[in-house]
Amino acid sequence: MITPDQIIRSDRKTLSVTVDCFGNVTVRAPKKCDEGRIFAFLKDKEAWILHHKTKAEKTDLELPQEDLNGYSFLLLGEKCTITLTQEKFVQFEPQTHRIFLPEKNAKQRLVKWLKENALRIFTVATEKRAREMGTSFVSVRVSSARGRWGSCTHDNRIRYTFRLIYAPKEVIDYVVVHELAHTKYKNHSQAFWREVERYLPDYKVKRKWLKERSILTRIF
Numbered sequence: 001m002i003t004p005d006q007i008i009r010s011d012r013k014t015l016s017v018t019v020d021c022f023g024n025v026t027v028r029a030p031k032k033c034d035e036g037r038i039f040a041f042l043k044d045k046e047a048w049i050l051h052h053k054t055k056a057e058k059t060d061l062e063l064p065q066e067d068l069n070g071y072s073f074l075l076l077g078e079k080c081t082i083t084l085t086q087e088k089f090v091q092f093e094p095q096t097h098r099i100f101l102p103e104k105n106a107k108q109r110l111v112k113w114l115k116e117n118a119l120r121i122f123t124v125a126t127e128k129r130a131r132e133m134g135t136s137f138v139s140v141r142v143s144s145a146r147g148r149w150g151s152c153t154h155d156n157r158i159r160y161t162f163r164l165i166y167a168p169k170e171v172i173d174y175v176v177v178h179e180l181a182h183t184k185y186k187n188h189s190q191a192f193w194r195e196v197e198r199y200l201p202d203y204k205v206k207r208k209w210l211k212e213r214s215i216l217t218r219i220f
């Protein structure tokens with residue numbers, strides 16, 4: 001039996017159910033709907049809900065707690081783990097996927113380190129793709145945006161959220177191609193998507209990867 005994590009009642013007439021990226025089940029129901037009807041509805045949708053709950057668990061990611069020691073998250077798509085140290089600098093050990101982080105101001109230090117690396121990696125990726133796509137851009141910046149992975153202004157200034165650094169390189173490449181396609185098309189028209197597809201035929205797989213991991217926009 002499926003037990004909802006949350007029931008939101010409102011003036012609506014029908015029942016609906018959603019599963020978020022953590023696998024939480026939310027039911028939206030009419031104000032006077034009795035529980036029997038809600039549970040019958042959930043029973044009916046059981047297969048769909050379980051499918052989405054498993055998918056949510058597949059991401060296997062948690063939000064950071066106060067104490068960062070032992071916390072794991074993704075870096076370029078690979079799971080890496082934080083060890084707090086008494087050292088002065090942030091160090092990354094690629095062989096073991098461990099990040100050694102100064103205990104003092106740990107979170108600020110880590111975010112700064114992530115932003116520096118994000119800017120370096122995203123700039124190189126954007127320059128490379130711009131040459132291939134025969135286009136140019138004015139600048140690459142890194143933001144702390146949570147609502148979008150990237151953006152491109154009307155005068156071709158490109159921004160990526162530093163949190164894109166959690167994604168695998170092929171997924172970052174999709175966002176890069178997407179923003180560079182905006183230097184040619186300032187919309188999401190068919191012509192825009194054709195341009196993306198021309199340089200990244202399987203872009204939909206990458207876009208889906210990001211859609212299924214919106215939790216990444218909430219880490220740090």
Ligand SMILES: [Zn+2]
Binds near residue numbers: 182187188
């Ligand atoms: Zn876009």
